[in-house]
Amino acid sequence: MFNKTLVPQSVAREIQGMIQSGQLKPGEKIPSQRVFSQKFGISRASLREALLTLETLGLLKTEAGRGTFVAGPSELGVTGHMAPWRYSDSYSVFDVFQTRILLEGEIARLAAGRLTQLQLDKMEQATRTMEECWANQDLLANVEADLEFHGIIVSACSNAMLKALYQMVRDLVTETQRQPIPITDPERMQESIGEHRKIIIALRSNDGPRAKLEMETHIRNTARCAGLEPKSLSTDSTL
Numbered sequence: 001m002f003n004k005t006l007v008p009q010s011v012a013r014e015i016q017g018m019i020q021s022g023q024l025k026p027g028e029k030i031p032s033q034r035v036f037s038q039k040f041g042i043s044r045a046s047l048r049e050a051l052l053t054l055e056t057l058g059l060l061k062t063e064a065g066r067g068t069f070v071a072g073p074s075e076l077g078v079t080g081h082m083a084p085w086r087y088s089d090s091y092s093v094f095d096v097f098q099t100r101i102l103l104e105g106e107i108a109r110l111a112a113g114r115l116t117q118l119q120l121d122k123m124e125q126a127t128r129t130m131e132e133c134w135a136n137q138d139l140l141a142n143v144e145a146d147l148e149f150h151g152i153i154v155s156a157c158s159n160a161m162l163k164a165l166y167q168m169v170r171d172l173v174t175e176t177q178r179q180p181i182p183i184t185d186p187e188r189m190q191e192s193i194g195e196h197r198k199i200i201i202a203l204r205s206n207d208g209p210r211a212k213l214e215m216e217t218h219i220r221n222t223a224r225c226a227g228l229e230p231k232s233l234s235t236d237s238t239l
Contacts, residue, residue, distance in 0.1 A: 008049035011040050013140050015050060019059055019070055020137070026072045030060070056083045056175065057139045058182030082182055082226065087172055093179065096172045097223040101216050103166060104150065108199065108215035111156040112208035119152050120204055126152070127196045134189050139181055146177050149196055153203070153215075180225040188225050195221065 018024045030036065030051075037047045051068060054060045058081075062068045085093045115123075129145040150173075154166050166173070184192075195218040202211035 007042055007046040008053065009140070009144075011042060011047060011050035012053045014040065015054060016059060016138070016140055024070050026070050028070050029067050030070065032067075052083075052086060053140070053178065056086070056178040056181070057143070058083070059139065082179055085179070086175060091172065093176065093226065094228055096169070096176050097219065097226070097228060099169065100173055100176065100219045103162065103169075104153075104219060105212045105216040107157045107159075107162055107166065108153055108203070109208040109212035110158045110162070111153045112203050112211045113206040114156040114158060115152070115203055119156060120200060123149050123152050123196075123200050123203075127193055127200070130196070131189075131193050134186075143174075143178050143181065147174060150177075153199075176222070176226070180222060183227070184225055191221065192218070192225075 015024070015030075024030060031039070033044050033047055033051075037044045040047065051060060055062060055068070059071055060068050061071055061083075087093075087096070126145045126149040130142050130149070133139075133142040133145060154163055157163050157166075195214065199211060199214045199218065202214050
């Protein structure tokens with residue numbers, strides 16, 4: 001039924017569509033994992049991954065001892081509450097944002113002058129898609145476009161080891177791109193889209209130091225949206 005390499009994302013999109021169409025109503029308890037996994041013809045592990053993604057985006061909420069529910073009318077969109085950080089047993093969200101600043105800032109610097117016109121155009125398109133999908137509250141597609149934007153920059157980095165390191169931590173990086181969505185207001189999303197465009201301008205100009213600065217600023221501002229104090233995410237030796 002679904003592409004095996006993208007099963008959780010495909011199922012998450014299907015469930016998001018059920019919520020948006022009203023098939024699953026706000027406040028309604030979703031079917032059990034056994035029933036849902038049978039409905040989609042997938043493993044429970046893939047279903048859990050899809051449900052965790054939707055919970056991180058604020059579309060679902062889990063109540064201990066009661067189950068998982070569709071977020072209520074006052075909770076859909078900007079809820080003011082983020083889901084628990086799912087990797088807390090390994091690394092704090094602070095650690096991941098700090099690593100992103102160090103890693104992606106340098107990756108952006110090294111990608112400058114190496115991106116093709118096609119890649120830059122794809123980054124522009126991904127940014128437009130982010131904006132359009134946010135307006136339509138297609139949160140999954142909004143984040144997917146964000147991931148594409150950052151992934152294109154990584155693909156052009158001249159340092160193979162930095163690219164490999166990024167792939168090693170990609171799941172954690174992805175979660176920091178989803179995590180702030182429930183508390184992201186329209187103004188912040190517009191700022192984030194503007195920051196993407198500043199990064200593109202720097203990369204089009206082959207200005208590595210500027211691309212690094214713009215990327216670091218973007219990630220710090222995303223951290224602020226997630227409730228972290230940007231000053232504490234400094235990349236200097238005083239941290």
